[in-house]
Amino acid sequence: MNARFRFRIGSALAAMLLAGVAIEATTLTAEAQQEGRRRRRSDAQEAAPLELTPAQVAKLTEVANSRSLNMDDLLSAAKTFTPSGRHDEYVLFSSGGQSGQVFAFGVPSMRLLRSIAVFTPESWQGYGFGGDNDRVHEELMINGKPVLWGDTHHPGLSETGGEYDGQFLFISDKANARVGVIDLRDWETKQIVKNPLTISDHGGSFVTPNTEYIIEGGQYATVLGYGYAPIEDYQKSYRGMVTFWKFDRAKGRIDVSKSFAMELPPYWQDLSDAGKGASDGFIFMNSFNVEMATGGIEDGNPPFEAGASKRDMDYMHIIDWRKAEAAFGAGKVKMINGFPVIMLETSIADGFLHFTPEPKSPHGVDVTPNGQFMVVAGKLDPHVTVYSVAKVKKAIADKKYSGSDVYGVPILDFDSVMEAQVEVGLGPLHTQFDDKGYAYTSLFLDSAVARWTLGGEYEAKNPEQPWKLVTKTPVQYNIGHLAAAEGDSASPDGKYLISMAKWSVDRFLPTGPLLPQNFQLLDIGSTGTDMPVIYDMPVGVGEPHYCQMIKADKLKTWTVYPEIGWNAHEQRMDPKAPKSGSEGVTRDGTNVLVNMTAIRSHFKPEHVEVNEGDTITWRITSTETAIDATHGFCIGGYNINLSLEPSEFVEFTFVADRAGTYPFYCTEFCSALHLEMAGYLHVKPKGLTAAPALDSVQAGK
């Protein structure tokens, strides 16, 4: 075969490709999908029971020995390995910590499926890179200045009847007291709300059982409404707070106009959980630093770490949110920075705020699936303390107080509301639940997960005595939160538990002084002491704080937008979206409108000519309808990159303030002719009369 013949093959192929570019790519995808389906079908066929022959055992043993695997390793591998094309059973939605994002992992494979940009602009997703008036930047403004990152802490899946319903995900930004709303149809952030009272928060986002409200609790007390007061006036002028963000499920947005907050004493409010079932209608919220220590190590005072840890007891806040809602409805609020706040005197007078003691520097408060108990882990106490909601209700009704705090909040008598204390180990932080009547508590100082038994109606579910430690599994290292499958919902699944270790130290190849975190997967499918770690997944993209694990089949994810010309922010077809055949560039004075379409493998138009200083409104519709046929669109040198998912419409504006010749191109590798999916933005300099030429030009000679 000579070279010329071969080139003809190439030309024929090229002609075929060029004849119908869209068809080409769609067809290829169909073939590829077919191949994928074939593989998965054969997986299913082979689901007929496997019986290993001696030769197969020998082969497997040989491979295991070549990599020094033992029997436990092989079992762990078999429990977690997810074959090519097979889907995971659960999705783990995890905060991304200081990355400002949310991460989604598959379980049991533990593979990071996707990052979802929330508080930090992210260019792959085209999030915050849409020109001069980008919506994301607008929403990220605080006091008129952009704050382009977040410290995401607690993801909260929307719930119906205390069960994850798979519709929305809420996520809090501790650093800047913001809440983000993610629509789980397209996994994109639709709204960011800044708390008008405090700069930073901690105890959000948690939802009430039907997602009536998203709860955001404070942390470091400040002067509400971003105010100033000298630290000497701490007790007088600093305050804590809890905010109730009203969620409008139909609109998929927080309705700020129906939201309100409660003033709280300047303790450092920490985590919160909404009651459900037996405790429906309550919010439980921990606090620490009831000492109201103000630090000042530089002046010889005890540092915060010591001052805030002096007392044996802090206060759990018990809030009847329906009564609070009624007070807000009745206008019993003070406006602070334009936001309605129920003041302490109202909460006390109307009887919907109580405290009860909790040992010591508490961190997690977690409501059992049936709603009957609240489990508090005091991080400087080796026990978890379990409270009974029935006892709480009775104590409130009976006004069984042991006194009140300096702000007048009544304190329910500890012994009257406490159900049990279970010694679990050093540094207990957070608790999750399974389907077998076990609770699981993270032990930061022990670097372990404790399994212990619940009492009450859970007693019959497992062989052990109630309120007893059953076993501990070491984790590596310094576990913070943990998450079991649907483990904070009304019906946990058991099966899997994630240990979110804060330090990985030596567990992975070193990655510089900044090391990944370690997500360890524990098999909690058995009872008793059998609770092995079966996978370690480094997380080197942020320090996740908390996560929730939802059964994958609850998610009704879109993979292609419903109609061509879809406005993903508004979740509707946008009449402004350019249609195929209506592309072009029009001018009105110095305002230029670009109407563009994108399909494999070209943008139309391919040239956009403007004058230096023009204001450009640029609209692009992806006319793709095939799954995964995403295009990117960037303009080199201008800070612009979009992600145009199948059928999506995007509009952006910018001032073409720098003359020159700027290539634009598709930034998602979309097709064989992806590199050719490009064009030029020509920005003609002011006052230009003739084009410059290079000395060496020999073209055309």
Next chain:
Amino acid sequence: MNARFRFRIGSALAAMLLAGVAIEATTLTAEAQQEGRRRRRSDAQEAAPLELTPAQVAKLTEVANSRSLNMDDLLSAAKTFTPSGRHDEYVLFSSGGQSGQVFAFGVPSMRLLRSIAVFTPESWQGYGFGGDNDRVHEELMINGKPVLWGDTHHPGLSETGGEYDGQFLFISDKANARVGVIDLRDWETKQIVKNPLTISDHGGSFVTPNTEYIIEGGQYATVLGYGYAPIEDYQKSYRGMVTFWKFDRAKGRIDVSKSFAMELPPYWQDLSDAGKGASDGFIFMNSFNVEMATGGIEDGNPPFEAGASKRDMDYMHIIDWRKAEAAFGAGKVKMINGFPVIMLETSIADGFLHFTPEPKSPHGVDVTPNGQFMVVAGKLDPHVTVYSVAKVKKAIADKKYSGSDVYGVPILDFDSVMEAQVEVGLGPLHTQFDDKGYAYTSLFLDSAVARWTLGGEYEAKNPEQPWKLVTKTPVQYNIGHLAAAEGDSASPDGKYLISMAKWSVDRFLPTGPLLPQNFQLLDIGSTGTDMPVIYDMPVGVGEPHYCQMIKADKLKTWTVYPEIGWNAHEQRMDPKAPKSGSEGVTRDGTNVLVNMTAIRSHFKPEHVEVNEGDTITWRITSTETAIDATHGFCIGGYNINLSLEPSEFVEFTFVADRAGTYPFYCTEFCSALHLEMAGYLHVKPKGLTAAPALDSVQAGK
């Protein structure tokens, strides 16, 4: 046991913790490390050959059946599962595509170990969130405006003698024609250089065999120096280019003053590779669109995808870089936008630029490990074309030309330099090599990896005939680049190969319309047709473009900075770093200097009082020396977050232009009292006389 007693345990623990916070954490870490070592030792002990008992086989079969795994799945699991605490054998440094970052994966586990921020600010790493004069933002300016993202394409590991030496990693930004320099001691970006000639690039970063130069090739032709010319003047005024960035290994920086470029015709230069061994001294660079098509679908012209694909042949550029270096040394340059450029007439006259035809719309050009052959994949031709460097040298010496292009560049006769053509399949893009004389080519349209045999001195290494296709393995879907273990170096390892699929379609749980990419791991340890896919890893944090896989033990990574007070940008101890005992806040007019230290679990000072409008210079030294004892530092509401790795010193400046009370806190969960590692920035409003108080204040009553 009564509650009071339990609280005493808590108090004793708290006292212990508070007595010596640093010691506490170090001790805990030591214990945790011991546990880790124990686990790994026991792994080693169990490296004594495993023999599976019938009961163990039964257990393994039971688990496999519960998850519908077949024998191939179990083998793949055993080949990839990496037990808790065990390190991976290779590190895969991957571009992050439009995320603007670099990602590091472990192989064979395929776990994402870490992201390294390069062109896009990233808050977890504190990269670009250091106040008003952040170095990263300065370096990311283009024409005086921030361009805060990149489209990272080709990572290039530094080399010595054509082998990865593990010292540096270079990464290109296609969208904005920039090159980043990462120091692999601490895995941080140290320098970003903007190309002064073109807005966007493609064919970088590739190094010469001893990292003398980092090569950056262009792509979409523009008017060099960010100029403007109407598209009608394309052939006269638009140009391609290749830039040679001189690397100063001792300083760990590109030396711009010793760097230069070459003017090239306005073809779209594509990938390049440096010769080594037999071809040392050459650069080989593909091009396409030698048609010089200028698109214009909106005017009824053929779109770029068609116009740029008309001809059967494009031109491989063959550059003798030592001769080019000599021309630059001799001053045979023209300054364009302040940068020395060797013009085409010089390159032609001095005989260091030649072309040779290459079929058709070529993408990859890859030099064999011995340097004797260059493999070109023409993406619209089903063959790879292999060129012999010996023949190229002879053709140059003999002036064996088939003509010259319109710019006068001599074209070496194709048949005189071509060694072989191998039919591999549809859409060949890139080629890598192993230790057994095989080459591996990605097939975009086939969605497959082809294994084929090299000739010449490689013939003896495998059983097959030379220059023949051996087998193809389907991959899912639309593979772009691929990377074998050290597969583009002078001595590839074989063993593992990564297929970088552009589309995942249905392979993973859907993640909205934006789906992850798919990194598939192929076992290439055998010969012949045995080349299975053994792992699928979704990559949902960007679209990686190319990656390189280095043996992990070549990296000499720091996990703690060498001295307390380390300036990581300069890689030296910084005399400005505050020392323990020298903390404080000092004022000079409206300039405030904060000297702070950070250690578990407090910042010192804990209060910083300034006036609205003050300019703050804030210096923090982490006095930690334990591995993984990283602290974060954020100021809520001000766009500031730092990553303070063990012993690191960081300085930042900002104007305190918003009055109020701003909590600062540690954003890395560092210790049991991490939440207490906090303080306040008090920004006193202008003209304030008295502090505001809330109506409801009852404190002190």
